[in-house]
Amino acid sequence: MMGPRQEAQAALFYEFSLEDHVPQDHLLRSIDRFIDLSSIRTHLSDFYSHTGRPSIDPELLIRMLIVGYCFGIRSERRLCEEVHLNLAYRWFCRLDLNDRIPDHSTFSKNRHGRFRESDLLRHVFEMTVARCIQEGFVGGQGFAADASLIVADVQKQNSSNPEDWAARQVKPEDASRAVREYLDVLDDVAFGAASETKPKFTAHADPASQWTAARKGPAFLAYSDNYLIDTDHGIILDVEATRSIRQAEVGAMRRMIDRTEERFGLRPEWVAADTAYGASENLVWLTLKRQILPFIPVFDNSKRDDGTWSRSDFTWDEDNDRYICPEGKELKHTRRNYSDPARRASGLKARSYGARKSDCKNCPSKAKCCPNTPTRRIRREKYEIVRDFARQCTASEFNPTAQARRKKVEMLFAHLKRILGLGRLRLRGPCGVQDEFTLAAIAQNLRKLAKLKPMVPVPS
Numbered sequence: 001m002m003g004p005r006q007e008a009q010a011a012l013f014y015e016f017s018l019e020d021h022v023p024q025d026h027l028l029r030s031i032d033r034f035i036d037l038s039s040i041r042t043h044l045s046d047f048y049s050h051t052g053r054p055s056i057d058p059e060l061l062i063r064m065l066i067v068g069y070c071f072g073i074r075s076e077r078r079l080c081e082e083v084h085l086n087l088a089y090r091w092f093c094r095l096d097l098n099d100r101i102p103d104h105s106t107f108s109k110n111r112h113g114r115f116r117e118s119d120l121l122r123h124v125f126e127m128t129v130a131r132c133i134q135e136g137f138v139g140g141q142g143f144a145a146d147a148s149l150i151v152a153d154v155q156k157q158n159s160s161n162p163e164d165w166a167a168r169q170v171k172p173e174d175a176s177r178a179v180r181e182y183l184d185v186l187d188d189v190a191f192g193a194a195s196e197t198k199p200k201f202t203a204h205a206d207p208a209s210q211w212t213a214a215r216k217g218p219a220f221l222a223y224s225d226n227y228l229i230d231t232d233h234g235i236i237l238d239v240e241a242t243r244s245i246r247q248a249e250v251g252a253m254r255r256m257i258d259r260t261e262e263r264f265g266l267r268p269e270w271v272a273a274d275t276a277y278g279a280s281e282n283l284v285w286l287t288l289k290r291q292i293l294p295f296i297p298v299f300d301n302s303k304r305d306d307g308t309w310s311r312s313d314f315t316w317d318e319d320n321d322r323y324i325c326p327e328g329k330e331l332k333h334t335r336r337n338y339s340d341p342a343r344r345a346s347g348l349k350a351r352s353y354g355a356r357k358s359d360c361k362n363c364p365s366k367a368k369c370c371p372n373t374p375t376r377r378i379r380r381e382k383y384e385i386v387r388d389f390a391r392q393c394t395a396s397e398f399n400p401t402a403q404a405r406r407k408k409v410e411m412l413f414a415h416l417k418r419i420l421g422l423g424r425l426r427l428r429g430p431c432g433v434q435d436e437f438t439l440a441a442i443a444q445n446l447r448k449l450a451k452l453k454p455m456v457p458v459p460s
Contacts, residue, residue, distance in 0.1 A: 018091040028092040030450035031070065034131050037062055043123055047114035056102050061110060062124060063093045064102070069443035072421035077104040112177070116431055121438045125239070126263055128445045132235045133264060137452055139232035143257070143268040144406040145277065147224040147242070147249040148413040151424040152209035152433075154221050159201040159211070178429035182208040185430050189251045190242040197245075206428040210244035223425065223433045224249055227412060227441070228256040231272065231405035233452060234412060237264070239441040241434040250282050257290065268292055270393075272406035275299055280383045283390050294390045295402035302379070309369050311378050316388065322353065323378055325369065329359040331378055350379045416440055 022029060037059045044058055067089050068079040083089040084101045095101070115121060132138050170179055185191045191208050201211040203221050213219035226249055228238040238256035242248035253273070261267050270293035271286060278299035286292045302311040314331070315324040323331040331353040354377040360366055361374070370376040381387060393399065417423040422440050425433055 016097060018087055018096070022088045022091045025455065026088050027070070027447070027450060028067070028088050030453075030455050031066075031446045032092060033453075033455070034128070034135075034446060034449045035063075035066070036127070036131075037124070039127070040120060040123065043120060044114055044118055047118050056106055058110070058115075058120070060093055060095070061102065061107060062120075064089075065107070065439055066443060066446065067092060069420060069439045070447060072419065074421055074426050076107045080104050111432075111435060116435070121435055121442075125438050125442050125445075128442050128449075129235070129237055129264065132445060132449060133266075135449065135453060137233045137449070138230045138235050138237070138266070140230065140266040141269045142231040142272065142402065142405060143228055143237070143260075143270075144231050144272045144409045145226070145228050145253040145256070146273060146406070146409040146413070147226045147244075147252070147276075148416070149212065149214060149222045149244055150225050150417075150422065150433075150437075152203065152206055152221040152223055153425045153428050154203040154206045154209055156201065156221065158205055159203040159221065161201065176205065176428075178206045178208070178432070179204075181429035181431050182206075188430075190240065190248050190255075191430060195245050195247045208243065208430050208433075212244040214244060224252075225413070225416070225437050225440075226252040226256065227409050228253065228260060229409045229412065230266075231402075231408060233448065234408035235448060236412065236441045236445055237266065239437050241430060241437050246276050246279075250277055250279065253277060254282070254285060257292075270295055270402060272296065272402040274406075278390065280381055280387060283386050284383050287386055287389060293393055295393050295399050295406075296390060297394055298387050298390050300387075307368070308371065309365075309376075314378060316380075316384075318385075323380075325355065325376065327363055327365055329355055329363070331355045331376065350381050353378045353380060412444060415444065420444070 040058055040062065048055060064079060064083055067083065068074070068076070073079045073082055080101050080103070083093060083095070090097070090099075129138075170183075175183070182191070185208065199211040200219075201221070203209050206221070209221040209223055211219055212222055222244045224242045224244045226240045226242055227236055229236050237260045240252045240256055242252045253271075257268070257271070267290075272295040275297040276299070278294075278296045280299075283294055283296070283298070286294045286296075300311075304310045309326065313326055317324055317330075320330075321333060325331065333351050333353050355375045357375050360370060360376060363369065420440055420443060422436065425436060427433060427436050
C-alpha cells in the first residue's frame with residue numbers, strides 16, 4: 001500500500017544539533033582536532049579599528065578557506081553556497097543553522113587588506129607545521145625540494161613582447177593590483193632579479209608570470225610552486241611562489257631551508273632534489289656553507305653525445321693535479337702568461353687541462369677521444385671538488401633511498417593538481433599566487449595529519 005504524501009509542516013518548536021548530524025569518520029572531524037586558531041585574533045588585533053561596527057570573525061573566514069582548499073572548492077562564491085547548504089561545513093566553521101554566511105566579497109577585502117598586511121596565512125601555515133612537529137611526524141634529518149608549474153590566470157592573447165610593452169613603464173597609479181605587486185618585487189630574487197634573460201612574452205594582466213615551455217609541449221604562462229618537505233612523512237615545511245625559471249627555484253630552496261631553521265630549529269643532514277638543483281653554486285652553498293649532504297645529480301654539460309669520451313671517462317688525480325685518460329696518458333694544467341689582466345684574475349671559474357701532442361698523435365683511441373682536434377683538453381670547474389663530492393653522494397648506497405623519499409614531493413604536487421584542483425591559478429600577482437600556494441599547503445598538511453593519526457571510533 002502506498003504511504004501518505006510527505007508534506008512539510010512548520011514546527012513551533014524543534015531540537016536540532018549539528019553535532020549529531022556530522023559523521024564521526026568525516027574528514028573535517030579529523031582535521032578539526034589539529035586546528036587551533038585562537039591566536040589569530042591576537043595576531044590581527046593591530047589591524048582592526050577600535051570603533052565602528054563589529055567585523056566578521058577572522059577565524060570563520062580562515063575555517064571557510066580551509067574547507068574550500070581541502071575539498072577543491074576554488075571559487076569563493078561557490079564556497080559560500082556550499083557552507084550554507086552542507087551541515088558538516090557549518091559544523092566545522094562553528095556556524096549554527098540560523099547563522100548567516102559571509103558574502104564572498106568579504107574574502108577579497110580581507111585578503112588584500114589585513115590578512116596580507118599581517119601575513120596571516122603564513123602564520124596559520126607555520127602553526128600547522130608546528131603541530132606536525134609536535135605530533136612527531138617530522139624527523140628533521142632529510143629534506144626534499146622541488147618545484148611544479150601552475151598555469152597562471154592569463155591568456156597569451158593579452159600578452160606582448162617585452163620590447164613592445166614593459167611593466168616598468170606603466171604608472172603605478174594607473175596599473176592594476178597585479179602589476180603594482182610585480183613592480184614591488186622587481187628586485188626580489190624570486191621574480192625580477194632572478195635572471196637577466198627576458199621572456200618571450202609578458203602578460204599585461206600579470207607580468208610576474210613566466211612564459212615557459214618546460215613541459216616540452218606548447219608554451220604557456222605560469223608560476224612555480226616550490227615545496228620543501230620532510231622526507232619521513234611528506235610534511236610540507238615551507239612553500240614559496242617564484243617565476244618559472246631554474247635560478248629562481250634554486251634560490252627558493254635556499255631561502256626555505258634557512259627559514260625552516262630559523263622558525264623551527266630544523267637543520268637537515270641531507271637534501272634530495274633533481275638535476276635542476278645540481279649547479280655548482282648551489283652545491284657549494286649546501287656542502288660548504290650549510291654542511292648538508294647533497295643527494296642531487298650534478299648539472300653537467302661536459303657529456304658528449306657524439307660517441308666520443310666525456311670528461312667522466314677521465315680519472316682525476318688530485319694529488320698530482322692532473323687527469324688520466326682511459327689509455328693511461330696524463331692531461332696537465334699549463335700555466336700561461338696572459339697579457340690581459342682580466343684573464344689571469346683569481347676569479348676564473350675553470351682551469352684547462354691538456355694532453356701532449358705526441359701522446360694524442362700516436363694514440364690508438366684518438367678517434368674515440370679527439371677526432372677533430374690535435375690534442376684533448378678538459379675544462380675543470382672552479383668548484384669541481386664539490387661537484388665530485390656530490391657525485392660520490394649520488395653513487396653511495398643511500399642514494400636510492402634518498403631518491404625514493406624525494407618522490408614524496410612529486411606525489412604532493414600530483415595531489416595538489418588532481419585532488420585539490422589547483423592546476424590553474426585563480427588569483428593574480430605575486431602576493432595572490434603566494435596566498436593560493438600557502439592555503440593549499442595548509443590543506444595538504446592538515447589532510448596528512450588526519451591520515452597519519454586517524455580518529456579512534458567512539459563506542460555507541
